[in-house]
Amino acid sequence: xHLNLSTNQAKIEVMTDIDFKSYLETRxxxxxxxxxxxxxxxxxxxxxxxxxxxxxxxxxxxxLRPILCxxxxxxxxxxxxxxxxxxxxxxxxxxYSLIHDDLPCMDNDDLRxxxxxxxxxxxxxxxxxxxxxxxxxxxELVLAEGGKSLGSGLAVRILTDLVRAAGPAGMVAGQVVDxxxxxxxxxxxxxxxxxxxxxxxxxxxxARCGAMAAGAIDSVxxxxxxxxxxxxxxxxxVDDILDVEGSFGKLKSDxxxxxxxxxxxxxxxxxxxxxxxxxxxxxxxxxxxxxxxGETAAPLxxxxxxxxxxxx
Amino acid sequence: xHLNLSTNQAKIEVMTDIDFKSYLETRxxxxxxxxxxxxxxxxxxxxxxxxxxxxxxxxxxxxLRPILCxxxxxxxxxxxxxxxxxxxxxxxxxxYSLIHDDLPCMDNDDLRxxxxxxxxxxxxxxxxxxxxxxxxxxxELVLAEGGKSLGSGLAVRILTDLVRAAGPAGMVAGQVVDxxxxxxxxxxxxxxxxxxxxxxxxxxxxARCGAMAAGAIDSVxxxxxxxxxxxxxxxxxVDDILDVEGSFGKLKSDxxxxxxxxxxxxxxxxxxxxxxxxxxxxxxxxxxxxxxxGETAAPLxxxxxxxxxxxx
Numbered sequence: 001x002h003l004n005l006s007t008n009q010a011k012i013e014v015m016t017d018i019d020f021k022s023y024l025e026t027r028x029x030x031x032x033x034x035x036x037x038x039x040x041x042x043x044x045x046x047x048x049x050x051x052x053x054x055x056x057x058x059x060x061x062x063x064l065r066p067i068l069c070x071x072x073x074x075x076x077x078x079x080x081x082x083x084x085x086x087x088x089x090x091x092x093x094x095x096y097s098l099i100h101d102d103l104p105c106m107d108n109d110d111l112r113x114x115x116x117x118x119x120x121x122x123x124x125x126x127x128x129x130x131x132x133x134x135x136x137x138x139x140e141l142v143l144a145e146g147g148k149s150l151g152s153g154l155a156v157r158i159l160t161d162l163v164r165a166a167g168p169a170g171m172v173a174g175q176v177v178d179x180x181x182x183x184x185x186x187x188x189x190x191x192x193x194x195x196x197x198x199x200x201x202x203x204x205x206x207a208r209c210g211a212m213a214a215g216a217i218d219s220v221x222x223x224x225x226x227x228x229x230x231x232x233x234x235x236x237x238v239d240d241i242l243d244v245e246g247s248f249g250k251l252k253s254d255x256x257x258x259x260x261x262x263x264x265x266x267x268x269x270x271x272x273x274x275x276x277x278x279x280x281x282x283x284x285x286x287x288x289x290x291x292x293x294g295e296t297a298a299p300l301x302x303x304x305x306x307x308x309x310x311x312x
Numbered sequence: 313x314h315l316n317l318s319t320n321q322a323k324i325e326v327m328t329d330i331d332f333k334s335y336l337e338t339r340x341x342x343x344x345x346x347x348x349x350x351x352x353x354x355x356x357x358x359x360x361x362x363x364x365x366x367x368x369x370x371x372x373x374x375x376l377r378p379i380l381c382x383x384x385x386x387x388x389x390x391x392x393x394x395x396x397x398x399x400x401x402x403x404x405x406x407x408y409s410l411i412h413d414d415l416p417c418m419d420n421d422d423l424r425x426x427x428x429x430x431x432x433x434x435x436x437x438x439x440x441x442x443x444x445x446x447x448x449x450x451x452e453l454v455l456a457e458g459g460k461s462l463g464s465g466l467a468v469r470i471l472t473d474l475v476r477a478a479g480p481a482g483m484v485a486g487q488v489v490d491x492x493x494x495x496x497x498x499x500x501x502x503x504x505x506x507x508x509x510x511x512x513x514x515x516x517x518x519a520r521c522g523a524m525a526a527g528a529i530d531s532v533x534x535x536x537x538x539x540x541x542x543x544x545x546x547x548x549x550v551d552d553i554l555d556v557e558g559s560f561g562k563l564k565s566d567x568x569x570x571x572x573x574x575x576x577x578x579x580x581x582x583x584x585x586x587x588x589x590x591x592x593x594x595x596x597x598x599x600x601x602x603x604x605x606g607e608t609a610a611p612l613x614x615x616x617x618x619x620x621x622x623x624x
Contacts, residue, residue, distance in 0.1 A: 040480060046488045049480055100444060105436030124417035125491045128440065129484050132412060132447070136479030139451050143472045156464045160455045167448030168352055168361055172441050176358045179437045 052130035072210025085145035096134035165205035174198025186264030203232030230286035364442035384522025397457035408446035477517035486510025498576030515544030542598035
């Protein structure tokens with residue numbers, strides 16, 4: 001079956017595994033190519049900063065968030081490359097957060113996705129600054145390139161959503177509570193708080209921003225928001241489960257690091273079986289939120305399944 | 313003489329020292345009150361993050377950048393509180409950069425303005441995250457509150473300028489080169505590079521953004537940009553001079569810290585006398601840029617003098 005979402009959505013009736021694999025690959029490639037165009041070249045002075053920004057941006061990320069953003073955009077009738085600055089900005093914000101999370105004063109990780117973390121390669125100072133630079137750069141990307149492709153009204157709406165998700169009421173708050181819960185017996189409510197903010201907020205925003213970029217009406221944006229919130233939480237729960245079950249060698253640097261540090265995890269707070277049931281339920285609810293969006297939502301449904309059924 | 317810049321600019325003919333002192337105080341008070349309104353309350357969960365954001369935002373900063381922004385706004389015919397979200401966002405971006413600069417992996421400062429630095433009070437992890445949060449929050453402030461008071465077109469233009477000044481081609485680049493020049497004999501060109509970016513970029517942007525917020529035409533924004541660039545560089549040169557001459561107890565935590573670390577400074581690269589001459593020349597050039605802006609530019613002229621003649 002020929003997949004051509006962006007130019008003729010009516011063609012999609014059933015999406016096979018092969019279609020979906022190719023769907024993910026083509027979108028990953030578009031995201032990678034766009035990031036390569038946007039980011040400062042590696043020889044831009046100061047070279048250590050440009051290299052550090054690129055090193056983490058191209059360190060094997062699965063591009064879940066930007067793919068979600070693009071899938072949401074296309075689900076809502078968007079077509080073409082106008083959404084790419086938004087999708088890339090989301091990935092750069094995610095990248096900045098990983099660089100800072102890995103720092104010795106945070107999770108102290110030497111490896112991520114099997115490669116040395118930013119501070120191991122460039123030193124702590126440049127790692128902190130590369131994270132800072134990526135956040136500023138992501139904002140500039142939405143305003144400049146996003147403003148050009150989508151108009152400044154949409155760029156403002158999208159950027160407001162993104163920085164709220166990333167800031168002191170979202171991702172950063174989740175990371176603070178995560179750090180402060182380390183080594184303690186975290187309450188179930190605390191684990192939920194951490195997950196919905198540290199991972200969930202930016203994932204939900206990715207889905208919303210794609211819909212907004214396509215000019216979706218508020219009620220549709222709300223559906224995508226519900227979908228993204230459920231998928232984001234499911235993603236983190238599955239991450240925790242994979243940590244416990246030890247089958248995360250491909251994704252995680254150190255197999256039981258979060259366990260070793262006694263991080264607040266879903267299986268610890270709720271039990272392994274309940275955690276698995278919760279993830280499956282969230283994926284169903286995520287798909288339910290898309291019920292009346294028809295076949296253009298097929299990739300989003302498959303993404304929800306992928307998040308829960310992955311073994312990496 | 314009664315000073316009432318915001319409601320009747322024609323009234324200002326001569327600004328005495330007393331007028332200027334009161335000018336600075338009233339604007340500091342407006343900025344502090346607005347920051348207090350905007351920032352998350354201290355009891356907002358997670359409390360450590362909210363406290364850390366506020367601790368550094370209210371740690372005795374002179375508010376040079378936001379005052380420059382307001383003075384530039386008023387110089388260009390702006391009136392009222394519409395510029396306050398922009399002025400406060402600038403100060404929060406400055407605050408985030410200080411928190412990160414003070415980290416053990418950067419300048420490793422235990423004190424700033426006589427008070428323990430963020431990481432000494434809240435720990436390194438929360439300090440990094442408070443800086444991250446302030447940057448995201450500043451962006452949100454410009455979009456949400458600035459968008460409301462100035463319209464989204466101006467908010468976008470201003471925010472684009474600000475994040476360019478703060479990001480990998482501005483402030484962050486300056487900090488990277490500063491860190492990498494430590495302990496080396498820095499070339500005069502390198503010192504200039506560091507100063508124009510690490511300090512100069514955000515100061516120049518402050519002056520530009522104030523003018524933009526007032527709806528100034530491009531040629532006037534350009535004048536304010538020249539003014540801000542000169543003042544920003546002069547500010548940093550004077551900082552270096554005060555470090556050498558040891559009369560900076562009020563401003564710096566550790567009197568000869570930059571010297572001790574063999575930081576790239578203007579007096580080291582150019583000699584003390586040449587540094588002093590350069591600062592004085594820059595202040596003159598800054599004022600020259602305002603030549604045809606009349607008496608509404610009086611506070612900006614006095615600010616240029618203050619930057620060069622300060623002993624703190």
